[in-house]
Amino acid sequence: MGHSPAPDRSHSTDTDTSTGPGTGPGITVIGGGLAGLTAAITAAEAGAHVTLHEAHHTLGGRARTAEGPYAVNDGPHALYRRGPHWHWLRRRGLLGPLANPPLREAARFRFHHGGALRRTPPAALFALARRSAERAPADVDFLTWATERAGRATARAAAHYVAVALFHHDPGSLSAAFVQERLRRAAALPPEARYPAGGWGGLSGRMAGHARNLGVRIETSSRIDTLPDGPVVVATSLDAARRLLKDDGLRWPSGRTLLIDLALRTRRGDPFVVSDLDAPGWLERFTAQDPSLAPAGEQLIQGQIPIGPDTPRATGVARAEHLLDVGFPGWRERTVWRREALANGRTGAVDPPGTTWRDRPRIDRGGTGVFLAGDQVAAPGVLSEVAFTSGITAASLALKSLTGVPTGGS
Template sequence: MTRQTRDISIVGGGLAGLTAAIACAEGGARVTLHEAHREPGGRARSTGGPYVANDGTHVFYSDGTPWRWLAARGLVQPYARLTLGALARSRFRHGGRLGGPPLSLVRALGRRRLRAPADEDFATWGGRHLGQEGMRAACGLVGVVTYDGDPGRLSAAFVWERVLRVAAPRPPAPRYVVGGWGRVIDRMAIHARGLGVRIETGSRVDALPEDTPVIVATSLDAARTLLGDGSLRWESGRAVLLDLGLRESRGDLFLVSDLDEGGFLERYTLPDPSLAPAGHSLVQLQMPMRADETKEGAIARAERVADLGLPGWRERTTWRREATCNGRTGALDLPGTTWRDRPAIERGNGVWLAGDSVAAPGLLSEVSSHSALAAAASALRAVGREPGRDLPQSASGRGRRA
């Protein structure tokens, strides 16, 4: 039923909330966005400097719809691409040593035409079709996009899709927004306000507004409490993050993909020198945590990757930050499930859900953007407005309902 209002409320001012706010305002709605913190951003915030670090090893993929939506509005420009020089300074860790991609991984990636099932785990399916070595190398390759210490336990379809995406034979898809993801958030907030969106920071919502449609763009944990819905749960990853500010050295690599343990190292100042003072580098590392592993143990393993890719880094460190990501790293699909089985975007009674663990497709932050655009389209229809042509014509997936 169409509501007698043009107002839409949004709870949460991260990437999903700001995307939904812009899409709703473009559709002619009056939008109020509530953000509990002093500034919007969520996990897309960046540190203030002198080292500008994202909350984890963030990157946009230019072969996805969310990137095109952001770029069409000038929200991710300027950005840097991967260069041949950066690729030349990239290595794989395999068998404890650095080098090029092992033959087992090359052979596995050569089987791109394979279609993996959702109802079987990747370790079983991959071992049968890619060989044990190829399967293990593929698991290590996607540690960075699953934040999981054992991708082999996940749905074969889920893991294989990500293997093929991150190792696509096309020109490199990653894009690095100059100045970090915080710049994207700043531009999104300015753009939203320019469209008339009222952004209320320091505004913690403990009960849903009753007089307007609402898009809840928070973590599943926060949404579960706000909506009083115990079904809002889904598998997610667990990893440690290690950020380093270093004095530059010519021996430093740009990237290390740790096929042995699923870790990842990236020197972000190679494509974007603005992230650190002159003569310094910003490096971000990620290491998926093993079952029952302590933070200290996982950090020690990340440091061993740094030993390989950044010779003498300890003596050159001028800034360091450690963090643990637990249950806030995006959805993981177990065998027998797909993204369509995750918590539904549409919750009923004029409430929609957006975020990186709901029923929408995509890689990492793309799930947040897809779900936000789908929620915005439905909310606009609820207030009698016609969604723009670049919004979904229907919800991406109904998902699970309690």
């Protein structure tokens, strides 16, 4: 998400006039994704005058939902019920309606293992998932640690399963503590993952509406190339923040994954999820839980296939199509719409052995009045929880830099 200077009057401006802006000190937020909206709300709730700039013509960042007959998200997302952002959203009435699969659909969870489609995974996989993440070491890779406890075959299957929350081509090579935390959350029973009904655009829309009601001035199609005066929260991708701040040290590893979206004519018996345990990969039929995402008689499927940094995109496409062949027989003849995308470094941070989230780029940029937020910075959590947590922390630090008084963001 690239950004730049101060908007001129030709830019689209979306502001609330019913309550007026905050009367406190001014804070600028650059980026209108989940992290930026969270930061803006946090600062405005504390009384600050907040202006938010978004380079795109719509808000939401990677939580946008496409317009048209197929309400596809810009990549996979999930809200975890036990996460801090779940409670933050609920307290503000922003959670909105959620899509939950009916029991008959949830029962159609399938695993691709040993070259065949199975109803259950290896029993030892969920036994491994129940182990405490706090006891997994950060300085050892997950495959080594898990092999010692469950055997190499189960360790590999678990690493491939948890790729749904990592988007990384080799989860076993990452920190054991990092992967185990995500394995516990992804394999929890009952499942933690929930989805905003109608797509993620509704959630970001509710957050934007709440921000406006608090007096936040929101300017879209507004690129920022030069930092404005005063405290600034840079809530962009790490790549965009590196360019804006001219700081080459703003780097951290992320995943690279092939995304494929399909609309198929409905057929009875299709699975809800196909989790690939032979290699990292995941297919999910999102209309199983939210039929509004596609026209009647059609179903929307999204797949994500992590691939290595030097792996051709075509290899990811071939793997996705093979998994579709296994899980959705006849899918080619039933396809009425299709799109593909490659998400490179856009799926959140991954922590190599010897690192934790504390080693990622700091939120506080060292007394400069600049604070980072996003899903690759030094904040705890899983998936979008990092964006929410960092947004709250960045806004609180920005307020403190003006007033000298820390503010809470619960």
